[in-house]
Amino acid sequence: MNNTPRVTVWNEFRHERNNEAVAAIYPRGMHETIAAPLRAAGLEVATATLDEPEHGLTEARLEATDVLVWWGHRAHAEVSDAVAERVRRRVVDGGMGLLALHSSHFSKPFMGLMGTGCFLKYRVAGETERLWVVDPAHPVAAGISDAIELEREEMYGEPFDVPPPDELVFISWFKGGEVFRSGCAWRRGLGRVFYFRPGHETFPTYHDPRIQRVILNAVRWAAPPADLRPPVRGRREPLEPLG
Amino acid sequence: MNNTPRVTVWNEFRHERNNEAVAAIYPRGMHETIAAPLRAAGLEVATATLDEPEHGLTEARLEATDVLVWWGHRAHAEVSDAVAERVRRRVVDGGMGLLALHSSHFSKPFMGLMGTGCFLKYRVAGETERLWVVDPAHPVAAGISDAIELEREEMYGEPFDVPPPDELVFISWFKGGEVFRSGCAWRRGLGRVFYFRPGHETFPTYHDPRIQRVILNAVRWAAPPADLRPPVRGRREPLEPLG
């Protein structure tokens, strides 16, 4: 496993500029709050946002990215189809990891990788969430003991309309009566995808060191292995000698 | 799929004889309450209990069983190793389905099929449980809309120490703060295994028509296909002609 992946944190970066309450929590944008602990762990971290040219996700930027962290919410439709497709291909053909956070379940790159509608239930009530670890030995749960309790979060409820996860790490309990598969992993082509639920913009979730630890774990987990050999495709001869 | 499987409902049948509160709920034993709606659906249903010779699970009885429903709790250790192993083999080599109910997570046949410790958290507090459907198109969820709420049940909490289920159908929410993978499916050899969580003996859970529907669904799902061909094993010649 690659332990010092090159990371790009992508953020829609609109709420922080349009909503004072959000700006108070994330004055430099959520991407900077998410990036800081990754940098502190020794990773090389860039950021990119929706309103940059090509949303900051040029071919060169993606080529230099081992794991892309994505936060989007209201402006999913403003992400160009071309860039969304570029991200999807970089995952499946290039082995880039994708960590989709919170409302990014409806982002174009994530939906394109899933193939499903990605629907769910929701409620913004600032209620208690408990993220229970269901696979304690999974690398993404490293350092987390039993569960993480967040005092105030948005609720997401099942059924979560995604393909059955290849690995399920967290299930959330919400005080208002629902459950949700909050930490889900999929392998897609050469890349790995992780969805991590918490992070509504009006709550200080990404300042929480336990959430930061899970994000760091997920970034390391999603990075491509050090000596990945690209698959051989195309026409072959009978009993053709191997590579 | 075999829609009229031959079913045997196995019950420890001790609580009902030793505890008046349980006897009041299940006067003829839980096995009869579980069997009745299966019979009403046209299935051929036998019962068997711990204190019968060979626990009622002779070779002949198992040979005549397509799906075995199992409820055990306090007396798991009294099930003989030989009978437990007979059940396990009938699943993997004979294609019998096994539906393990509630505290049967610690039963010998289920544990032998899982290979893990099958631990969990618990609390008998008679609290609200909601079983959320996470895979609405799964045959075991047929006829169930969104969730089943049980007013009073025992709590089981994650992590549930079982192999990752091949299919996950229900996740439970408990008022006291926990979650649990309540409806889990595994394929093992030629057989299918389903674990369904609810059913503490001091609550009238198996009288609930929604729970009865899930059990009927699970029994049909777990039955072997009509035209199953046994696998061919053993020594072969090079380019040996096929069966």
Added chain:
Amino acid sequence: MNNTPRVTVWNEFRHERNNEAVAAIYPRGMHETIAAPLRAAGLEVATATLDEPEHGLTEARLEATDVLVWWGHRAHAEVSDAVAERVRRRVVDGGMGLLALHSSHFSKPFMGLMGTGCFLKYRVAGETERLWVVDPAHPVAAGISDAIELEREEMYGEPFDVPPPDELVFISWFKGGEVFRSGCAWRRGLGRVFYFRPGHETFPTYHDPRIQRVILNAVRWAAPPADLRPPVRGRREPLEPLG
């Protein structure tokens, strides 16, 4: 399980009109050869082809289809994006099954459901293929003993660039030295997807009764359950009463 699903067999239907060798094998089109044994089994079967208006796949046609069988090869790009997306949505939101045959791995509906590139190796050499059953109790393998040998087929080789199948039923051996996951199942939203490899247009594969049996099995397996309840989505209140 729904045992008499309504089926639509979709075929590109170009090779049969442009290539005499193919026309000799499938004079009325591959769709008719595929449809005939399904009809003989009592299923209600319609057909549709690329050059019909909307490729024969109107909203009404899909609404009346429980399982869609798809064969395409050279003209994937001529399938309109709108119709491909209509098919994908009918699977994930409507519970329609999709059985993708042979070169349909590159068809738009299948690729949209997978989210990956669906690449593979290939060789048209008319060589022996053996489809080994790896899950003998799977309903799609019912009636098939051990393996199916096809004297002459096109080769497809690994790695097959699809998400890890939820269920793997067949693995092919090719005389020229390759292997392939030939029978793969996925659950996607409310629908089920099955990929079945054999069926190159210049070989009489779909006249083979064993291949016909697998297709019949797969159609039955892919059909939605009889009493499927659509998932509840959207905004909820705290402790809102259930359904």
Added chain:
Amino acid sequence: MNNTPRVTVWNEFRHERNNEAVAAIYPRGMHETIAAPLRAAGLEVATATLDEPEHGLTEARLEATDVLVWWGHRAHAEVSDAVAERVRRRVVDGGMGLLALHSSHFSKPFMGLMGTGCFLKYRVAGETERLWVVDPAHPVAAGISDAIELEREEMYGEPFDVPPPDELVFISWFKGGEVFRSGCAWRRGLGRVFYFRPGHETFPTYHDPRIQRVILNAVRWAAPPADLRPPVRGRREPLEPLG
């Protein structure tokens, strides 16, 4: 991931002492040939064999083992039930990885973890095997390009009677007409299990640097994560504060 796990290589170590042909290939025992490249990679490697007291697998030895590599064949029955159960528990409760090689599919610890019969087809014909990579981005395939060809090996054929692997890395092609899932991964409790097929005692398979690379990869993959927190079990109070 733990990149320098402590490894114990366990070997039945009978063929090498009873059969001159095997002794010629593995004069110091297969365990030493398997251990050498792991040591060269910087891992701490011990060995243990059947005829040592407690088969060399004392509680202390297992406590000091992150990954156990197992090779057994003829003498599976001579492994004591107590030691086999100790190994199984160390995997599921202690997080030790288990790498089961070749005929170890029938070893007691592996069978106990699987819960199935672990049957297969076989033929000792010294024929060509090709291990195709089906998941090129899997860490166990790192450094392997497309496939590994072994000129002479024993054949194992499907169906392989194990639970559906959580991850499938290699599928073998055999010249005599069979296929086999040769590289399979399972998560069991806190531990990881990998089965790797090649290694019949009369062929020099473990001297092959590509096979050695896969074994090194699998050992690293199977090691427990660095900061694994043991699961919390047992009785809980309602809304009990979290750890």
